[in-house]
Amino acid sequence: DADVTQTPRNRITKTGKRIMLECSQTKGHDRMYWYRQDPGLGLRLIYYSFDVKDINKGEISDGYSVSRQAQAKFSLSLESAIPNQTALYFCATSDSGAWGTEAFFGQGTRLTVV
Amino acid sequence: GENVEQHPSTLSVQEGDSAVIKCTYSDSASNYFPWYKQELGKGPQLIIDIRSNVGEKKDQRIAVTLNKTAKHFSLHITETQPEDSAVYFCAASYSSNTGNQFYFGTGTSLTVIP
Numbered sequence: 127d128a129d130v131t132q133t134p135r136n137r138i139t140k141t142g143k144r145i146m147l148e149c150s151q152t153k154g155h156d157r158m159y160w161y162r163q164d165p166g167l168g169l170r171l172i173y174y175s176f177d178v179k180d181i182n183k184g185e186i187s188d189g190y191s192v193s194r195q196a197q198a199k200f201s202l203s204l205e206s207a208i209p210n211q212t213a214l215y216f217c218a219t220s221d222s223g224a225w226g227t228e229a230f231f232g233q234g235t236r237l238t239v240v
Numbered sequence: 241g242e243n244v245e246q247h248p249s250t251l252s253v254q255e256g257d258s259a260v261i262k263c264t265y266s267d268s269a270s271n272y273f274p275w276y277k278q279e280l281g282k283g284p285q286l287i288i289d290i291r292s293n294v295g296e297k298k299d300q301r302i303a304v305t306l307n308k309t310a311k312h313f314s315l316h317i318t319e320t321q322p323e324d325s326a327v328y329f330c331a332a333s334y335s336s337n338t339g340n341q342f343y344f345g346t347g348t349s350l351t352v353i354p
Contacts, residue, residue, distance in 0.1 A: 130283075157339065166249070168329060168346035169284070176339040184341075185241065216283055220340065227335070228274055229342050231283030 129153045132217050132232035139207050139239055147202045147235050149217030156222050158200040159229065160184075160192060163214040172215075175200055176222070207239040242267040244332050246345025254353050259317040261348045263330035266311065270332040272340070273306060273313050278327045278347075287328075288315070320352045 130151045139145050149158065160172040171184030173192040181192060189211060191203045204211055215235045221227040243266040253259050265273075271292040276284035290297045290304045290313065297304050301320075306313040317324055330345040 159342070161344075166346060168246070169342075169344040171341060171343075174339075174341060180339075218283075218342075220342075222339075227272075227340075228286040228289060229331075231276075231285070233281075233283050 128233065130217060130219055130230050130232040132215075132235050134235060135233065136236045137238070139237070141208055141239055143207050145204045145207055145237070147215055147217075147237070149200045149202070149232060151198050151217075151219045151230075153219055153221075153230060154197070155219040155230075156197065157220045158194065159218040159220075160190075160200070160202045161216045161218060162186060163216060163234075169216065172202065204237075204239075207237075209239045212237060212239045242270060242332050242334070242341075242343040244330060244343045244345045246330050246348060248348060249346065250349045250351075252351045252353060253320050255320060255322060257320055259315075259320055259324070259350055259352075261315045261328055261330070261350075262312060263314070263332075263345050264310075264312045265332040265343075267332070267334065268308075268311065269334045270343075272333040272335050273304070274331050274333070274342070275302075275304060275315050276329045276331065276344075278329065280326075284329055317350075320350075322352050322354050325350055325352045 159174045161169040175194045217232045218229040220229045274289035278284040303316045331342045
């Protein structure tokens with residue numbers, strides 16, 4: 127089983143619909159992240175959470191919201207989806223610590239808004 | 241915030257040749273620099289990383305160098321093989337006990353020609 131699991135893997139939704147992307151992890155990490163990947167733009171941070179009670183906006187948080195339901199679960203919501211939110215979305219986790227620790231990524235969710 | 245630039249965006253090499261990908265960062269506080277490989281349909285996976293207290297690290301055919309003064313770091317792949325074909329991302333992170341964010345470059349699509 128994957129350490130970081132994203133559901134669904136693929137989703138097509140209509141403009142204006144609310145949609146939730148879910149992420150769960152078995153690594154026991156406190157830190158979780160949501161990224162968006164677009165061709166030529168790399169990975170851009172949407173939201174991040176360093177523990178269950180901590181939620182922070184990333185560089186492109188407009189139009190998105192998140193919920194950290196438990197240490198292992200971090201969900202991303204699009205309240206009213208629009209076509210330019212069509213992208214590949216990744217959840218990631220990392221361990222805590224003063225020195226850098228790697229980020230572990232899920233398999234991604236390909237979202238298409240029509 | 242941190243700004244990471246990555247070049248080139250695409251790179252084609254003959255099998256057996258070397259490949260070099262370069263990144264620059266803007267925040268002198270960044271202290272952790274991972275490199276990720278993303279294969280088609282998968283999430284990024286760490287291939288090598290370097291912390292700011294070292295200048296070079298090697299793992300078999302891959303190596304990373306860091307120049308803190310110039311704020312740049314590079315990935316070197318020697319004796320390239322077709323299975324090295326993928327998208328590679330560099331990242332910079334400032335890690336502390338309270339948290340860390342990862343800032344990614346825009347990616348390099350590497351093609352190894354058999």
